Amino acid sequence: MRLFIAAELPQEQLEVLSETSARLRDAVPGRYVPPSNFHVTLAFLGETDGSRVAELAELLDDACAGFEPIPVTLGALGSFGKARRATLWQAVESDGGLEALADAIRRRLAHGGFSYDEKGFLAHTTLMRSADISRGELPMPQVAWGSVEDVTLFKSDLSGKHTVYTPLHTVRLA
Ligand code: ATP
Ligand code: MG
Numbered sequence: 001m002r003l004f005i006a007a008e009l010p011q012e013q014l015e016v017l018s019e020t021s022a023r024l025r026d027a028v029p030g031r032y033v034p035p036s037n038f039h040v041t042l043a044f045l046g047e048t049d050g051s052r053v054a055e056l057a058e059l060l061d062d063a064c065a066g067f068e069p070i071p072v073t074l075g076a077l078g079s080f081g082k083a084r085r086a087t088l089w090q091a092v093e094s095d096g097g098l099e100a101l102a103d104a105i106r107r108r109l110a111h112g113g114f115s116y117d118e119k120g121f122l123a124h125t126t127l128m129r130s131a132d133i134s135r136g137e138l139p140m141p142q143v144a145w146g147s148v149e150d151v152t153l154f155k156s157d158l159s160g161k162h163t164v165y166t167p168l169h170t171v172r173l174a
Contacts, residue, residue: 002156003048005060005105006039007098009125010146013074014038017090021127023139028088030131037165038125040092042102042151043109044117055112057169060153063108064171069147070097077141078124083134089124090141098123098148149173
């Protein structure tokens, strides 16, 4: 199964991100991420043996132990890839907290023999894919405050019309 571990954003930030996404709809052609799918990927495992989910859940509990809720703010809009087919995202800023969490999780994964994408971590939530940002103006991103409290192991299913994420295990930071 296709797996990834993500930080879930607080409700007030999800609402602000939804508003930005709605404004993007009028300005930028492309594929919109449904607001229910907004998240910050901490580690992307990709295709993983389903028999190891329980082990992963335990590993995630261990990696998150000792972390308190992480204060986060929404930052600038940014993009990956070519301007006509960009991945468009909004930065999520945390004064190093999310970076430390991603690092702790990735170290545990490596230690447990799980492979994951080792590209450097950049805290962001994706708003659009295949976005043509070569013309028109992007909306001004809105700021919102809150704290990340939940870290979830998700299964991702790409087979249908829309990508479906299913939470398999959630750790509450306390
Ligand atoms: P779709 O691929 O249909 O556009 P998606 O990207 O939301 O949907 P996945 O590809 O399963 O679904 O990705 C799940 C999460 O992991 C997303 O946040 C995605 O950006 C991230 N991700 C996907 N592939 C990688 C990768 N190779 N390295 C790092 N993160 C990745
Ligand atoms: Mg993808």
